[in-house]
Amino acid sequence: MNLTLKIWRQKDSNAKGQMVDYKVNDISEHMSFLEMMDVLNEQLINSGEEPVAFDHDCREGICGMCSMYINGEAHGPDRGVTTCQLHMRMFKDGDTITIEPFRAKAFPVIKDLVVDRTAFERIQQAGGYISVNTSGNTQDANAIPISKHAADEAMDAATCIGCGACVATCKNSSAMLFVGAKVSQYALLPQGQIEAADRVRNMVAQMDAEGFGNCTNTGACEVECPKGISLDNIARMNRELMKANLK
Amino acid sequence: MSGFFKSSIGRKVAMALSAFFLMFFLIIHLAVNITSLFSVELFNQLSHFMGTNPLVQLALQPVLIFGVVFHFVMGFILEIKNRKAIGISYAKNNGAANSTWISRNMIYSGLVILAFLVLHFIDFWFPEMKLKYIEGDMTGVIAGTQEFRYFEELQHKFLSPIRVGAYVLAFIFLALHLLHGFTSAFQSMGSTAGRKKALQTFGKIYAYAIPLGFIIIAVWHHFNHL
Ligand code: HEM
Ligand code: SF4
Ligand code: FES
Numbered sequence: 340m341n342l343t344l345k346i347w348r349q350k351d352s353n354a355k356g357q358m359v360d361y362k363v364n365d366i367s368e369h370m371s372f373l374e375m376m377d378v379l380n381e382q383l384i385n386s387g388e389e390p391v392a393f394d395h396d397c398r399e400g401i402c403g404m405c406s407m408y409i410n411g412e413a414h415g416p417d418r419g420v421t422t423c424q425l426h427m428r429m430f431k432d433g434d435t436i437t438i439e440p441f442r443a444k445a446f447p448v449i450k451d452l453v454v455d456r457t458a459f460e461r462i463q464q465a466g467g468y469i470s471v472n473t474s475g476n477t478q479d480a481n482a483i484p485i486s487k488h489a490a491d492e493a494m495d496a497a498t499c500i501g502c503g504a505c506v507a508t509c510k511n512s513s514a515m516l517f518v519g520a521k522v523s524q525y526a527l528l529p530q531g532q533i534e535a536a537d538r539v540r541n542m543v544a545q546m547d548a549e550g551f552g553n554c555t556n557t558g559a560c561e562v563e564c565p566k567g568i569s570l571d572n573i574a575r576m577n578r579e580l581m582k583a584n585l586k
Numbered sequence: 587m588s589g590f591f592k593s594s595i596g597r598k599v600a601m602a603l604s605a606f607f608l609m610f611f612l613i614i615h616l617a618v619n620i621t622s623l624f625s626v627e628l629f630n631q632l633s634h635f636m637g638t639n640p641l642v643q644l645a646l647q648p649v650l651i652f653g654v655v656f657h658f659v660m661g662f663i664l665e666i667k668n669r670k671a672i673g674i675s676y677a678k679n680n681g682a683a684n685s686t687w688i689s690r691n692m693i694y695s696g697l698v699i700l701a702f703l704v705l706h707f708i709d710f711w712f713p714e715m716k717l718k719y720i721e722g723d724m725t726g727v728i729a730g731t732q733e734f735r736y737f738e739e740l741q742h743k744f745l746s747p748i749r750v751g752a753y754v755l756a757f758i759f760l761a762l763h764l765l766h767g768f769t770s771a772f773q774s775m776g777s778t779a780g781r782k783k784a785l786q787t788f789g790k791i792y793a794y795a796i797p798l799g800f801i802i803i804a805v806w807h808h809f810n811h812l
Contacts, residue, residue, distance in 0.1 A: 410680065411680030437677060437678040439676055510668070512668070563684050574773050576776075577774065577776035
């Protein structure tokens with residue numbers, strides 16, 4: 340199929356940036372979206388132009404790097420997928436596809452479609468861990484009884500890949516689905532209890548300091564999240580923060 | 587605890603608390619007003635009680651006013667903060683793909699309600715305050731008679747088709763505000779109950795029934811005045 344692409348081009352973090360039109364031809368419907376981008380970039384390189392910079396790593400939906408806002412949706416029109424898992428069969432011959440970087444004040448553009456998501460890392464560092472003595476007599480995690488239900492829910496929360504689609508999608512640029520998932524994954528398990536109050540307090544404080552917005556429960560993040568992280572995790576984070584402050 | 591209400595989540599909790607209070611108040615307000623459809627006497631008595639009881643006037647009324655003001659001021663603060671958090675907006679954004687229009691436009695439904703509240707205060711509240719606390723007339727009767735003035739005043743207000751139209755429009759926006767707000771408030775309070783079928787159904791019934799009740803009252807008095 341032949342496509343018209345409208346892509347955000349921005350030289351560096353200080354440049355102004357604008358949408359630029361490109362044409363790509365003979366795109367197979369079996370290609371992934373990133374493969375289509377590769378075709379475009381080869382074309383650009385061959386004609387001596389600067390290729391479009393975009394983030395990617397695993398190309399199988401696990402690293403969370405690929406971050407494009409495609410036709411008005413994070414990771415494009417498909418559900419439960421990252422951009423690298425998006426297939427060109429979701430589009431038709433002759434389509435115009437708009438491709439923008441993830442937008443949020445806290446995710447500044449580095450170049451073209453590449454944005455700086457280290458705000459997520461700083462939130463993680465603020466409390467997204469448990470402290471374990473690793474001096475050689477570490478307790479076997481399997482020795483701690485955990486209900487199947489809690490283990491499943493914690494595992495579901497832990498599948499968040501930190502891609503930032505929730506923030507990109509949110510009309511408030513709120514990071515609460517991500518932080519909710521990261522808080523929940525520990526809040527649900529006995530190992531997470533000891534540091535629970537400090538964890539949620541510090542992670543929420545960091546989230547606010549990074550300049551993410553306030554959740555208004557539109558539920559858009561849950562729909563666009565490639566890993567199907569549930570809004571229940573935001574409610575749990577709110578509960579955890581209330582609990583932490585009542586202590 | 588003061589740090590809590592400065593956090594993004596704490597502000598949302600405060601927002602939800604004020605909203606729960608307002609939603610409870612609306613039930614009481616509707617219950618009193620609905621009596622005007624079938625009993626002039628009962629409506630007058632209840633109005634007189636609400637208007638002169640010291641507990642209602644000096645304790646509940648200030649709390650209510652604080653609740654309303656807090657709710658919309660905090661609504662504006664959150665809206666401004668959220669706009670700042672966005673930065674550059676998308677050239678193409680397909681909001682309808684993942685969320686409802688009403689959930690994305692709470693500030694606009696809220697603004698219509700606020701405009702209505704201004705009209706409503708000018709209509710009923712300011713004249714009441716002036717009559718009772720400035721002119722000192724706590725009798726609640728029409729001057730020179732033994733009859734209560736409340737029902738008469740109510741009917742008089744709804745003679746104007748423009749005012750009735752404005753009320754109807756405002757209540758439609760209240761319904762929209764509540765269709766998202768009711769369940770949203772539970773989520774803000776950290777409860778997943780708002781995500782379950784039972785409460786969603788109840789929320790829908792509430793969001794339609796309360797505004798519809800007020801609309802019926804306004805329209806009824808427009809067409810059935812003495
Ligand atoms: C009697 C009148 C009102 C009622 C019953 C009401 C009810 C609600 C409810 C239940 C919520 C959801 C709370 C949450 O998600 O935590 C809400 C949110 C909101 N309200 Fe109101 N509201 C009223 C008036 C107003 C007014 C006058 C404004 C003025 C602008 C306003 C602006 C907002 C905004 C912006 C939100 C969204 C905030 C958010 O979700 O974080 N509301 N309201
Ligand atoms: S919650 Fe979902 S959308 Fe948000 S960062 Fe995690 S995986 Fe991505
Ligand atoms: S490149 Fe790793 S998730 Fe898409």
